Amino acid sequence: MLAIGEFSRLTHLSVRTLRRYHQAGLLEPAVVDEATGYRYYGADQIPDAQVIHRLRELDVPLTEVQDILRSPDPQVRAAMVAGHLQRLESEIARTRAAVTSLRRLLHPEPAPVELRAVGPTTAAAVADVVEHDEVLGWYAGAMAELEAVVGASVAGAPGGLYDNDLFEIGRGRALVYLPTPDPPSRGRVHAATLPAVELAVTTHVGAHDDIDVTYGELGGWVVANALAVAGPVREHYLVGPRDVDDPAAWRTEIGWPVFRLA
Numbered sequence: 001m002l003a004i005g006e007f008s009r010l011t012h013l014s015v016r017t018l019r020r021y022h023q024a025g026l027l028e029p030a031v032v033d034e035a036t037g038y039r040y041y042g043a044d045q046i047p048d049a050q051v052i053h054r055l056r057e058l059d060v061p062l063t064e065v066q067d068i069l070r071s072p073d074p075q076v077r078a079a080m081v082a083g084h085l086q087r088l089e090s091e092i093a094r095t096r097a098a099v100t101s102l103r104r105l106l107h108p109e110p111a112p113v114e115l116r117a118v119g120p121t122t123a124a125a126v127a128d129v130v131e132h133d134e135v136l137g138w139y140a141g142a143m144a145e146l147e148a149v150v151g152a153s154v155a156g157a158p159g160g161l162y163d164n165d166l167f168e169i170g171r172g173r174a175l176v177y178l179p180t181p182d183p184p185s186r187g188r189v190h191a192a193t194l195p196a197v198e199l200a201v202t203t204h205v206g207a208h209d210d211i212d213v214t215y216g217e218l219g220g221w222v223v224a225n226a227l228a229v230a231g232p233v234r235e236h237y238l239v240g241p242r243d244v245d246d247p248a249a250w251r252t253e254i255g256w257p258v259f260r261l262a
Helices: 004-011 015-023 043-057 062-070 074-106 132-153 164-168 208-224
Strands: 039-041 114-118 121-131 159-162 171-179 190-194 197-205 227-229 233-239 251-260
Touching: 004 015, 004 039, 004 043, 015 039, 015 043, 039 043, 043 062, 062 074, 074 208, 114 251, 121 132, 132 164, 132 171, 164 171, 171 190, 197 208, 197 233, 208 227, 208 251
Parallel strands: none
Antiparallel strands: 114 197, 121 171, 121 190, 159 171, 159 233, 197 251, 227 251, 233 251
């Protein structure tokens, strides 16, 4: 048996921490002397103590730590830990995206904006009313369906139209399309003709984590140049995840339909 001080040195956990783990039911001593209250641990408890320490460093909730330790199946324990790690990695990705956005906001280098007249576009399209936080998943499914139906007759880079409601109230109509001279109709895919429009256009570079910053820069330019938005926002995916794996190489044109104010 190891006294709590010895166990503390072996596991690099303070006596105070070990007592807290005991009170929480995470790591109970092998023996507690009824007369003195001294805690004693077995050498076989060292791995459990180290696992608990690592899990708490990763902010795994106490209840989940208890569930992990109580599971007799090593595969189940591993799966539970893996699930938390996946959530943690998602949180890290969100933090990195927020840091990237803040750096851009603190050191702005706005991309150039141009006015562009775009003629009518014949395309195969998929449209639906979607929630704002579900757009990425919906886009991936819709674009996969479009590519499967249109095949080799694609006549340009894909694009999307997004109604104002999608941004203003978090739910609105979205349409993604592939330009093609002879649009097929199958499943959700249908023929569409995008109307001619005047656009204020800029290009967002990289992943879409901070695309809202580019939207803000474009919006500022529109206001500064006495223009008003006159329809759904258009995005044009010049280079995206379906083309290259490196997000730094992605290029997305953002086009705001505009007209000049009197």
